Amino acid sequence: MVELLPDSVLPLAYTVAAILFIQGLRDMTHPRTAARGNLISAGGMLVAVGVTVVWFEVxxxxxxxxxxxxxxxxxxxxxxxxxxxEMPQLVGVFNGLGGGASAVIAGAELIEISTESGGVAVGSIPTEVAVAAVFSGIVGSVTFTGSMAAAGKLHGVLTTDAVRYTGEQVMKIVFLVVALGFGAYLIVQPDVLGFLQAVWVPSYWLLVATACVLGVLLVISIGGADMPVVIALLNAYSGLAASGTGFVLDNTALIIAGTLVGAAGMILTVIMCESMNRSLTNVLFGGFGETTEQEELDDIYEGNITETSPEQVVMLLEAAQRVVIVPGYGMAVAQAQHAVSELAELLEQNGIDVEFGIHPVAGRMPGHMNALLAEADVPYERMREMEEVNPTFSQTDVVIVTGANDVVNPKANTDTSSPIAGMPVLEVSDAGTVIVNKRSLSTGFSGIPNPLFAEGNTNMLFGDAKDTMQELVNLYKE
Amino acid sequence: MSLITNLTFFVLAAFLGYEVITKIPTNLHTPLMSGANAITGITLVGAVAIAGSGSTTLATVLGFVAVVMATVNVVGGYLITHIMLEDFRQGGSN
Structure with missing residues (x-):
């Protein structure tokens, strides 16, 4: 590669790009400056890519x-x-492409190196380059197919259930070990298995193929509601893959930017796991969501369910001073956010204090509910985190739960044997009246019944979230 | 540059990332993820070097594939993040 510009220009441009990425992320700390931050970050990308294009003789x-x-x-x-x-799955697809690109680039660079030395032989590929390439290859490939599988689940092309089969953990380990085996060959470059010594570095591409299968295996065995964790983790992986490729190419821009993203993804992953009181291992490999015996459902619900009508709810709302709306994934599925936003707006116009109580894992990606409500023009000041809103329920007259289930299940606090034991939940039953809008009494992702539905101050408002919310809006206007 | 210098960049970036990102509110976690995801497209820099200057045909072809993948990631990622953040800005001014 022939350089056309002075030696210092490229590293300087990468430093400028890194500064712009960091400043861009810093601006993301407030909704008012976040859009500017994104543009600054895009500017950093333009500098890094632009200078690289002019730098190398094309x-x-x-x-x-x-x-x-x-x-x-x-x-x-x-x-x-x-x-x-469909935004969650598209973010997943983009993420997968980034990870995949990192894996491909590391491989292309290995081919360049091995072509110069006429094939893979002892010492032809420097150890640190080989180690970094093995890392990028495995992590990048897992990110690629894993993200595509996650996007497939979110899009409904693949089953949202956790796909479980006998020996699944063994299968995952076998594929990981095989991938690492090819990696070890690439790092040591022993003078055996001659067919692996070709200039196109077959051991690397076998590693990539194995890791691609591993990515699918890892993600298909995870259920749809755990996708926020998976998407955040894959985000971290794509960053780490880019960082690893930075070590292969000796490129600081890739190392710094990739590591920043890796940190962001890891932090989001940890937040998501803590919000469910589950370890990452449990989310990735644990069994979750066994079906509950019908008997238990009947025991809890029979004779204890109070059904209400939109008319009654509107009467309750007219008398209320403070209302909290708790949205869940059901709101996203029904696309009810605009109707919900309109209802909130109407209530506010009548002097009622309205806030949204948002559980960190509600939805299918971190902050999913916030993004949907923002799209429906709900001011972000009205969206409250769980810790902020929980103490206020005792002063709340009406809580409307729409499309949420597990995140308002009191069993998390009361039943230590429950699969969601210890998961922090929105303590809605402290409020005067709880309206639960759901299509049926079916269980949430955890597969356990929700005693909240049977409580004295809970009224069930059955129906599709969008239709029901729209009906409330229409009735309230009258 | 040496391996040690690269490792130094890696460690410092990890700490810096932790400090900056823990300050981002839950509200913005979706655009943060999407925006961070666009930054991952930095791998395009590596792809550009190989696609434009690769000395073997195979490496050039792979470089082309990587350029396409990474550019989709960068352009799509920044655009979609921008669309989301416009929602937040409008929501805030109401």
Whole structure:
């Protein structure tokens, strides 16, 4: 590669890019500055990519610019045409592509190195480069297929159930061990198995293929409601894969930016796990969501369910001073956020104090409910985190739970044998009246019944979230 | 640059990332994830180097594939984050 600019220009540009990424993330700490932060971060990307394009003598401009144009076209079309409800899976797909690209680049660089030395032989690939490539290859490939599988689950193309089979953990370990085996070959480069010594570095691509299968195996055995954790973790992986590729290419921009993203993804993962009081291992490998015996359901619900009507709810709302709305994934599925927002707006106009109580794992990605409500023009000041809103329920007249189940299940606090034991929940039953809007009494993701539905101050308002909320809006207007 | 220098960058970036990102409110976790995801597209820098200057055909082809993948990630990622954040800005001004 021939350099066209002074030696210091490239590292300098990467430092500028890194500063812009960091400043961009810092601006993300407030909704008012966040959009600017995103533009600053995009500016950093433009600097890093732009200078790289001019820096290296371009031997094959058609390939380079063709790739950039095709990629930019696909990215733009996807981002502009996506439905709001499909955003989680699109973020997953983008994430997978980033991870996959890192794995491919590490492989291409290995081919360049081994071509110079005429094949893979002892010492032809420096150890640190090989170690970093093995890391990027495994993590990047797992990110690629894992993200695609997660997106498939979110999109409903793959089953949202946790796919379980006998020996699944063994299968995962076998694939990991095989991938590491190819990795070990690549690092040691022993003079055996001659077919692996070809200039196209077969051991690396076998490692990639194995890790691709591993990515699918890891994600399909995780249920749909655990996707916030999976998406956050895969986000961390794609960052770490980029960072690993930075070590392969000796490129500081990749190392710094990749590590920042790795940290972001890890923090989100930890927050999501803590919000469910489960360990990461339990989310990734644990069994969860065994079906409850019908008997137990009947015991809890029989004779204790009070059904209400939209008319009665509106009467309650008219007398209320303070209302808290608790949204869940059901609101996203029914696309009820606009109706919910309109209801909140109406109540406020009548002098009622309205807030949204949002559980950290409600929805299918971190902050999913917040993003949906923001889209429906709910001011972010009205969205409250669980810890903020829990102490206020005793002063709340009416709580409307729409499309949420496990995150308001009191069993988490009372039953230590329950699968959600110890998970912090929204303590809605402290409020005067709890209206639960749900289509049926079916269980949530955890597969356990919710005693909240049978409590004295709970009224069930059966129906689709969107239709029901719209009906409340119409009745309230009259 | 040496391995040690690279490791130093790695460790410092990890600490810095932790400090900055823990300050981001739950409200913004979706755009944070999506925006961070767009930053991962930095791997495009590596792809550009290989696609534009690879000395073997195979590496060039792989570079092309990587450029397309990473550019979708970068362009799509920043755009979608921008769309989400516009929602938040409007919501706040009401």
């Amino acid at each position: 031997l094959t401009p058609l390939v380079l610019f063709g790739g950039l144009i095709v990629g930019a076209g696909i990215g733009t079309v996807l981002a502009l045409t996506v439905e709001r409800t």
